[in-house]
Amino acid sequence: MAYSVDSKANSLANGLRDELDRAERAVVNLTATNVEEYLLLLDQIEAQFATLTDNEGDLRPELGRWESLISRLQSKPEPLVAAASKAGGLAQLRRRHPPATEFWWYLDQEVTRRRTAMIRRAVTTLAAVVVFFFGGWWLLNTFFPPNPDAVKMMETTSQLDELIAQQAWAEALVVVETAQQTLPDEPELVLWEVVFSEQLGDTERAQHAMARARALLPENPVELLVQLGNQRLQVNNIEGAQVAGNEALALDPNSAQATFLLGSVAETINDIATAVAMFDRTFTLAEADNPQLAVIARVRMGNLLQRAPAMSASNEVTPAVVLTNTATITVTATVTTPVTQ
16 A cells, blocks of 8 residues: 555656756747647646645655746736737636636736836826837737747756856856857856856856846845845855845845745755744745745755654754844855845
8 A cells, every 4th residue: 555655756756847847948949829728837836736746756856847937927917918818818818718717827917917017107208209209119019029038048957057066166157158148147057157156156257146136136135145145055055045035034024935035045954943944934925926946945844844753743843043034044054155235
């Protein structure tokens, strides 16, 4: 019976990985013919995670891939919305596949919100004719984004993953420089320049790159710091990730993303109690506005509790630090010193 249960769990996990592969490949080439199937695939992946929550297997690699995919859809919803528009629109697809409650079924509303905010800002500074011209240009670029850029980023990310595993920082920086010739204003690439320069001890270059990143995203300092912390964590710069997470939390004490980052830092240094507390707080902060992050945090917390059964006897853990709205964590490790934020 145990063998049967394990086999079933392994089969479900393998199926989840296959579905993640399909979703990652398809996200850069969404069209009117495949967007409906893609939305249903996302529903199926989320259902798979829910099914596997009670399993004792380690889903952290799969959760990391799912987080990246979700983040891409949230930051760049336009390609999916444009493809859905050619297939009759997301509203029609929602009616066709009830209950359609997940955020990807409502990305058209997010795109509309962003358009409205941009047009409102433009109206206050430009004449009516200029506003009309700018709005037409913006809509054209929104509905027909340059797919080659997305493909280039996917290829670059794949190369960087391999070089990071090899700790080949100089080679990774060359890959970033090459990609920047095509995508000079891509914040993710500029942050990679920060991270790899830090790993190579080039503090001056890291500081200049950080200034460029801030200039590219002046309205999103918290999101910028969270992304920086996540990328530092990928190269095992634990102290740098902690610094970025604490700075983000200082700017926004209720940032679910910053809290989640600090939970990941604590998990990396095996501070299970703090990690569980941080993931629990992430769930509370994200439950209303970011249910996907809330689910991921709950699953991560469940995995940690399985690794520490003695602490989870009553489903409560006493954190290693006192958590407040401005909670920070401190780590001790031999790592690359981060640049001044």
